[in-house]
Amino acid sequence: MDTPHTDISAPMVINIPIKESNEALVSIDGHIDYGPPPESPLTRANYKLLREQVLVKLLKVEAGLPTGLKLRLYEGYRSPSFQQQLFIQHMQRVLSAEPKLNREQSYRKTALLVAPTETIDGKPLSPPHSTGGAVDIEIIDSKGKVLDFGMEVKDWHKVSNGLCCSNCADISLRAQNNRLLLASAMLKEGFVNYTREWWHFSYGDQYWAYSTEASHAVYGRIE
Incomplete structure (x- = not known):
């Protein structure tokens, strides 16, 4: 939790090679609790999908929680097209708050979250x-x-960016x-946290590879 922060879009992260495992996307239905589609109804078909080993690890996480507590998924897989929509929407919020930012500044500030x-x-x-x-x-009670x-x-x-930090x-x-x-x-089950967002964890992607000093990521983008 107190380790130095590195942004998801930092060069040392995005330059890590990806050796795609071709592991399937699977649904958490019947395995992990979940809320309604986040952000937009456009995510309905995708947000409960995860790589198979990610689901296996989440089940182990949940089994280790104190009695009466369970995990609840807010969001899993996002299509690149919807991810781009989110990026553009958040950039508009950033520019609304700071209209004098240039293209590079607004890009970098948007990429923080x-x-x-x-x-x-x-x-x-x-x-x-x-x-x-x-x-x-998230974690929910009984x-x-x-x-x-x-x-x-x-x-x-x-809310403020600071409130989102782990x-x-x-x-x-x-x-x-x-x-x-x-x-x-x-973290006990091998996930890494993006410390600008207390709720965001990943396994197998470039950020995971960077954080664990793995030679490569095993999951690339799925169209």
């Missing part, structure tokens, strides 16, 4: 969610209520402990 589908020069990228290796995840994490994932674009200190001790509980459980 929404992974781009291409470099600023147009080179295709493999955003974590578009690989099927990334999950936005009544299906999300634990107190200091904010809800669905409000990521309405190690945010401006939240209650209970919320801090719940973020730590989630992170500890996920």
Whole structure:
């Protein structure tokens, strides 16, 4: 949780080679709880899909949680086309708040919270969610209520960037402990956390490869 942060779009991340495993996308239906389609109804067909080993690992995470607690998926796979829509929408929010930013500045600021589908020069990228290796995840109690994490994932674009950070200190001790509980459980099963977003974890993608010092990623983007 206190390790130095590296952005998803940083050169040392996006330049890591990908050796695609061709592992299938599978649905979490009947295995892991989930909420309604996030962001847009356009995600309905995809958001419950994950790479097979990611689902296996999530089931192990859930089995290790304290009694009465379960995981709830907010979002899994995103098509590159929808990921690009999210990027453009968030860039519009960024420019609305800071209209004097130039193209490069607005791109980089947008990329802090929404992974781009291409470099600023147009080179295709493999955003974590578009690989099927990334999950936005929460913990719920026995009544299906999300634990107190200091904010809800669905409000990521309405709150400050600082509040989204995994190690945010401006939240209650209970919320801090719940973020730590989630992170500890996920990291134990081999996931890595994107520390600008306490809810985002991935396995097998370039960010995972960078964070674990693996020689290559095993999941690339799926069209």
